[in-house]
Amino acid sequence: MASMSVKHAIAAAKKLRSLQERFNPGGSDIYPALMGDEAITALIPSGNPLSVHILMFTRALREQGTDEQYEKFGRRADNNEIIGTFAQTELGHGTYLRGLEARADYDRGTEEFVLNTPKLSSYKWWPGGLGQTCNYCIFVAQLYIDNEAKGMAMFVVQIRDEETHMPLPGVHVGEIGKKMGLNGVNNGFLGLKDYRVPRLNMLMRHQQVLPDGRFVKSPVSQVSYFPMVFVRCMVARQNSNYLAQAATIATRYSVIRRQSPIEEGQPEPKILEHLTQQMKVIPEIVTAVVYRLAAANLQNMYNETAEAVYRKDFSRLPELHALACILKVATSYDSTYGIERLRQACGGHGYLTAGNLGNIFAMAAPACTYEGENSVLYLQVGKILMKNWSQVLAGRELMPSMAYISECSKMTSFPQWTGSWECLLKAIQYACVGSIRLAFQSYNARVQSAQSQTAAVNYSGLELTKAAELHGRSYVAGNFYQQIVNSPNKHQRSPQFQKVLENMLELHLIQIFFRHLGDILRFIRITEDEISALQRRLEEVLKELRPDAVAITDAFDFNDKILSSALGCYDGNVYERLFEAALKHPLNRKSVPDFFEAHLKPFMKENADNAKKSKL
Numbered sequence: 215m216a217s218m219s220v221k222h223a224i225a226a227a228k229k230l231r232s233l234q235e236r237f238n239p240g241g242s243d244i245y246p247a248l249m250g251d252e253a254i255t256a257l258i259p260s261g262n263p264l265s266v267h268i269l270m271f272t273r274a275l276r277e278q279g280t281d282e283q284y285e286k287f288g289r290r291a292d293n294n295e296i297i298g299t300f301a302q303t304e305l306g307h308g309t310y311l312r313g314l315e316a317r318a319d320y321d322r323g324t325e326e327f328v329l330n331t332p333k334l335s336s337y338k339w340w341p342g343g344l345g346q347t348c349n350y351c352i353f354v355a356q357l358y359i360d361n362e363a364k365g366m367a368m369f370v371v372q373i374r375d376e377e378t379h380m381p382l383p384g385v386h387v388g389e390i391g392k393k394m395g396l397n398g399v400n401n402g403f404l405g406l407k408d409y410r411v412p413r414l415n416m417l418m419r420h421q422q423v424l425p426d427g428r429f430v431k432s433p434v435s436q437v438s439y440f441p442m443v444f445v446r447c448m449v450a451r452q453n454s455n456y457l458a459q460a461a462t463i464a465t466r467y468s469v470i471r472r473q474s475p476i477e478e479g480q481p482e483p484k485i486l487e488h489l490t491q492q493m494k495v496i497p498e499i500v501t502a503v504v505y506r507l508a509a510a511n512l513q514n515m516y517n518e519t520a521e522a523v524y525r526k527d528f529s530r531l532p533e534l535h536a537l538a539c540i541l542k543v544a545t546s547y548d549s550t551y552g553i554e555r556l557r558q559a560c561g562g563h564g565y566l567t568a569g570n571l572g573n574i575f576a577m578a579a580p581a582c583t584y585e586g587e588n589s590v591l592y593l594q595v596g597k598i599l600m601k602n603w604s605q606v607l608a609g610r611e612l613m614p615s616m617a618y619i620s621e622c623s624k625m626t627s628f629p630q631w632t633g634s635w636e637c638l639l640k641a642i643q644y645a646c647v648g649s650i651r652l653a654f655q656s657y658n659a660r661v662q663s664a665q666s667q668t669a670a671v672n673y674s675g676l677e678l679t680k681a682a683e684l685h686g687r688s689y690v691a692g693n694f695y696q697q698i699v700n701s702p703n704k705h706q707r708s709p710q711f712q713k714v715l716e717n718m719l720e721l722h723l724i725q726i727f728f729r730h731l732g733d734i735l736r737f738i739r740i741t742e743d744e745i746s747a748l749q750r751r752l753e754e755v756l757k758e759l760r761p762d763a764v765a766i767t768d769a770f771d772f773n774d775k776i777l778s779s780a781l782g783c784y785d786g787n788v789y790e791r792l793f794e795a796a797l798k799h800p801l802n803r804k805s806v807p808d809f810f811e812a813h814l815k816p817f818m819k820e821n822a823d824n825a826k827k828s829k830l
């Protein structure tokens with residue numbers, strides 16, 4: 215599987231390179247190319263062993279290295295002459311970066327760094343492609359000068375000979391073992407023992423170690439976290455894609471599969487005529503659209519911020535960090551749960567490998583963990599919301615994506631309930647701000663009672679993560695509302711298309727309202743009749759969207775090769791393809807399986823003999 219994945223990955227990388235030349239001639243930013251063709255990733259169902267090379271290794275060299283270092287390493291990496299990975303996580307640490315144990319000691323006598331993974335727990339563990347594919351890596355280590363810790367630094371480290379691919383002396387490298395999915399990625403481990411690299415192998419765009427050992431701190435230490443921000447932005451787009459693929463499969467299957475008459479004596483309908491089936495499938499279609507739009511927004515913000523950071527303007531970093539965290543968490547959680555819901559909506563056949571829903575789940579699910587474990591990132595956003603609430607209390611302006619928090623904080627009560635889109639959106643935002651206020655009261659009370667900030671964050675963790683989740687809902691729903699209702703190109707849309715978009719907005723807002731009804735009722739009075747009216751509207755909008763479900767998923771434009779699903783094939787010949795896949799199973803090559811003579815027959819005969827004996 216690994217070699218097949220590498221073969222496919224090389225083909226994908228070549229295609230990406232050609233896309234890059236088309237989108238961005240001579241440039242080195244792969245992102246525009248990716249915008250046009252994420253399908254590349256879907257073509258490698260066991261995962262792409264070059265994805266970390268492309269997404270993190272090349273980008274870290276470009277963004278964290280000096281121009282000279284880019285010329286020495288980055289250009290060769292962009293040209294795929296060397297293949298690298300991003301080796302940060304260790305066997306013993308992944309989340310708590312300040313606890314990383316790998317160390318780099320500066321030797322001013324030779325102007326080198328001596329790299330070590332001092333204990334087993336210090337071994338790098340997980341980096342994609344590290345096991346077998348890569349011959350280089352960005353090695354993230356705690357920097358020491360005269361045995362004094364200076365914080366994290368990144369080092370370009372060659373781990374295998376470029377000709378023979380043999381691990382170099384002092385390098386212990388290999389594959390970490392089978393996973394739930396992505397088994398073509400060869401995630402690996404790496405131990406280094408007294409491994410020396412020249413001083414200029416430390417990436418020094420933002421922080422430097424001078425030949426005499428003097429350390430020049432980065433103006434903004436968090437800029438070293440930037441490679442992770444990019445992948446979090448990519449995850450938002452990638453996972454909305456996985457959800458769209460699963461929604462396409464389940465929708466097509468739901469208009470092929472017939473089961474259970476709705477009226478006695480009537481023929482069995484397509485299962486998508488059942489209201490409960492519509493509630494399983496159609497909201498996931500809409501969620502995929504909602505997150506694809508939010509992810510596109512985030513990517514634009516990333517590109518703008520990356521250019522600013524390149525010019526040493528770090529002002530937009532905090533907002534990008536907060537949004538990248540919130541969207542990475544929301545898209546990975548909602549896509550993972552959504553794909554499982556869509557698998558279940560396909561009944562038994564959804565559990566077949568031929569349906570490919572299990573593999574799409576296995577590709578989507580780890581995004582809840584990598585690039586920042588989701589609940590840790592929610593806590594991170596919770597901390598940022600606490601900081602911003604202090605700004606609100608001090609009457610200061612907030613970053614644009616949090617402006618609604620200031621507006622809601624000035625409301626003494628929620629206005630008369632109308633049930634309009636604006637009302638529903640404001641209700642979600644108002645509940646978010648109420649949750650922020652409550653979390654702040656708990657957090658601040660703890661800090662005032664002499665608890666450290668870290669401890670106060672921990673003990674207020676449940677309220678902080680709730681506030682963070684509602685902030686994510688507010689941002690995503692607000693973005694979707696703006697795109698549908700206030701988009702500058704709204705007039706270019708046909709009335710029919712605009713109506714479909716508005717139905718999707720109606721469904722998204724009502725679905726989020728019901729998902730967080732408890733959080734909303736904590737701060738807003740809504741009568742039983744007003745809630746029942748929303749229930750009726752939910753049932754109505756599902757009915758309205760039912761005729762458009764196939765067209766919307768067709769518009770995702772995944773071809774059969776990408777979906778790789780007997781349930782989601784464009785021609786709808788599901789049963790023929792399921793049967794064709796079944797007949798290909800190795801166990802169907804022989805009428806009598808080998809295990810009959812070896813195991814089953816003796817087992818049955820022994821039981822028959824024992825039964826006869828017991829009768830005598």
Ligand SMILES: CCCCCCCC/C=C\CCCCC/C=C/C(=O)SCCNC(=O)CCNC(=O)[C@H](O)C(C)(C)COP(=O)(O)OP(=O)(O)OC[C@H]1O[C@@H](n2cnc3c(N)ncnc32)[C@H](O)[C@@H]1OP(=O)(O)O
Pocket residue numbers: 226227230248252254255262264265266268269300302303308309310311312342436437439440442443445448449452531532535584585586587590594598
């Ligand atoms: C062929 C084509 C292929 C294309 C494929 C297309 C799609 C594929 C997409 C994905 C493929 C899969 C790739 C998966 C690869 C996976 C890689 C990894 O997993 S790499 C490792 C990831 N690890 C982490 O994310 C670690 C998580 N931990 C942290 O980030 C930090 O420890 C922390 C939890 C944020 C805590 O940080 P810290 O210890 O520094 O303490 P704090 O007090 O919380 O923060 C201090 C201040 O810094 C600010 N901050 C923190 N992080 C950031 C950041 N990232 N950016 C900017 N600012 C940051 C924080 O807000 C604090 O600020 P102040 O309060 O001081 O103002």
Ligand SMILES: Cc1cc2nc3c(=O)[nH]c(=O)nc-3n(C[C@H](O)[C@H](O)[C@H](O)COP(=O)(O)OP(=O)(O)OC[C@H]3O[C@@H](n4cnc5c(N)ncnc54)[C@H](O)[C@@H]3O)c2cc1C
Pocket residue numbers: 266299300301302303306307308309310339340341342396401580583584585586587588589590593
């Ligand atoms: C498929 C895959 C690919 C990966 N690729 C790479 C790669 O290319 N490069 C790389 O460097 N890494 C990679 N990783 C590693 C990944 O970044 C880490 O797994 C991730 O950062 C989580 O860290 P951890 O595994 O140590 O989990 P832990 O941090 O140990 O988390 C375990 C539990 O502890 C909780 N926890 C931890 N800290 C806190 C806290 N402060 N407050 C509350 N709860 C907390 C978490 O929420 C979680 O529930 C990959 C992982 C996977 C699954």
